[in-house]
Amino acid sequence: MRETIDLLICPRWIIPVEPAGVTLENHALAVRHGKILAILPVDEARARYQPVSLVELAQHVLIPGLVNLHAHAAMNLFRGTADDLPLMRWLQEAIWPAESRHVCAEFVRDGTLLAAAEMLRGGVTTCNDMYFHPEAAAQAFASAGMRAVVGMVLMEFPTPWASDADDYLRKGLAARDQWRNHPCISFSIAPHAPYTVSDSSFQRARALADELELPIHVHIHETANEIRDSLAEHGMRPLARLAKLGVLGENLIGVHAVHLDHxxxxxxxxxxxxxxxxxxxxxxxxxxxxxxTELLAAGIRVGLGSDGAASNNRIDIFQEMRHAALLAKVRTLDAAALPAHAALHMATLGGAQALGLDAQIGSLLPGKCADLCAVDLGSILTQPCFDPVSHLVYVAGREYVTHVWINGEPRVDKGLTLLQISDKQLLRIVSVWHTRFAN
Known part of the structure; x- marks a missing residue:
């Protein structure tokens, strides 16, 4: 008698990510109670299991759900409003003034829901977010059925959400308390950046992160000006300052980390x-x-982030995989600098490890959550296919994602995002914000 399970997926290929470098052909993945039960040859799976749902994907590759390790999801509503500016002019002349006029809980909820729809359709199942009104962001991610780590933003200066560092932390912790028992929503401490956070606030962030066992999510060493300003103000580089303050640790996720020396x-x-x-x-x-390449060689965990749609202008981890691989080759003048398997690892298990979630997500191992993404490689535009991992990084884009599951529950089916709100309703919401911005 066959064993009853919830879901059996039979793709052409499975890339488990763990163990590294493995591609399985003609295997199936079994799901029960939201967890991966087994990966085994298709014939054996059909003989052993009686699935409630059987999904046949003859030309697809099945991979772990992608992890977006850094996003400002609500900023999807600012997409295309401040192009072609360097960081500080982009912030000071465009983004901060726009936020002062428009950011509220409704803005964050609507923008985050729009971002969640974009991410899910692009195979992203987990997002590490950083923005104001974390309670509204959590509501949107939960409505979308998406896994998220929501940042409790910390700054010194006032914004429409909070007045000072104490107010940011008080409101962030209240949001965490409200959502602390949700199975897919967790929180981080998110001091914005060294140039917006004081020494004492960084030390409070470290103490809270230790007490509550949370990640610290912070922009660091993004521009050359950031380094120069820190040397002028503090007499040391930002990372050295954070080390002196005791902020660095295994739970710290440094975002961007562009300008690093040895x-x-x-x-x-x-x-x-x-x-x-x-x-x-x-x-x-x-x-x-x-x-x-130097970070990876030093044994540092690296994941991929989209940043916000106001500075990207898309939340697309397939694009980030391709750009990461190609930029590494250009920067080092070494075509082997970041192979396709390494880029896929960064987009999945690397991000999960950084968040401390690698026991639950990031690879396809029995016992892990069934956060899955299926990509169709049967199109004429993806033929011939000799190596599906190469195609994931260098050929296929997010438009080839057809199915997404989180905890074994479908979130995208045949390319259609399954949200509690329809695309038509979401477009109406976006239209309202577009009109507000124009007036």
């Missing part, structure tokens, strides 16, 4: 920090190219 890399490695590499945003803002 000592900076040694600090990150010594303290077990992780890096969120955002190649498209770094290129668009003219910030530079992160030394990814």
């Amino acid at each position: 000592t900076d890399i040694e600090l990150l490695a010594h303290h077990g920090c992780s890096v969120a590499h955002c190649p498209s945003s770094n290129m668009k803002l003219g910030s530079g190219m992160a030394p990814v």
Whole structure:
């Protein structure tokens, strides 16, 4: 008698990511109670299991759900409003003034829901977010059925959301308390950047992160000006300052990490920090190219982030994989600098490890959550296919994602995002915000 399970997926290929470098052909993945039960040859799976749902994907590759290690999801509503500016002019002349006029809980909820739809359709199942009104962001991610780590933003100066560092932390912790028992929503401490956060606030962030066992999510070494300003104000580089303050540690995710010298890399490695590499945003803002190969060689965990749609202008981890691989080759003048398997690892298990979620997600192992993404490689535009991992990084884009599951539940089916709100309703919401911005 066959064993009853919830879901059996039979793709042409499975890329488990763990163990590294493996491609399985003509295997099936079995799901029960939201967890991966087994990966085994198709014939054996059909003989052993009686699935409630059987999904046949004859030309597809099945991979772990992608992890977006750094995003400002609500900023999808600012997409295309501030192009072709360097970081500080982009912030000071465009983004901060726009935020002061428009950001509220409704803005964050609507923008995050729009971003969640974009990410899900692009195979992203987990997002590490950083923005204001975390309670509204959590609501949107939960409505979309998406896994998210929501940042409790910390700054010194007032914004429409909070007045000072104490207010940011009080409101962030209240949001965490509200959502602390949700199975897919967790939180991080998110001090914005060294140039917006004081020494005492960084130390409070470290103490809270230790007490509550949360990640620290911070922009670091994004531009050359950031380094120069820190040397002028503090007499040391930003990472050295954070090391002196005791902020660096295994739960710290440093975002961008573009301008690093040998000592900076040694600090990150010594303290077990992780890096969120955002190649498209770094290129668009003219910030530079992160030394990814040196980070990986030093044993530093590296994941991929999109940043916000206002500085990218898309939340597309397939694009980040391709850009990461190509930029590494250009930067080092070495075509083997970042192979396709390494780029896929960064987009999946690397991000999960950085978040401390690798026991649950990031690879396809029995016992892990069934966060899955199926990509159709049967199109004439993806033929011939000799190596599906190569195609995932260098050929296929997010438009080839057809199915996404989170905890074994479908979130995208045959290319259609399954949200509690329809695309038509979402477009009406976006139209309202577009009109507000124009007036």
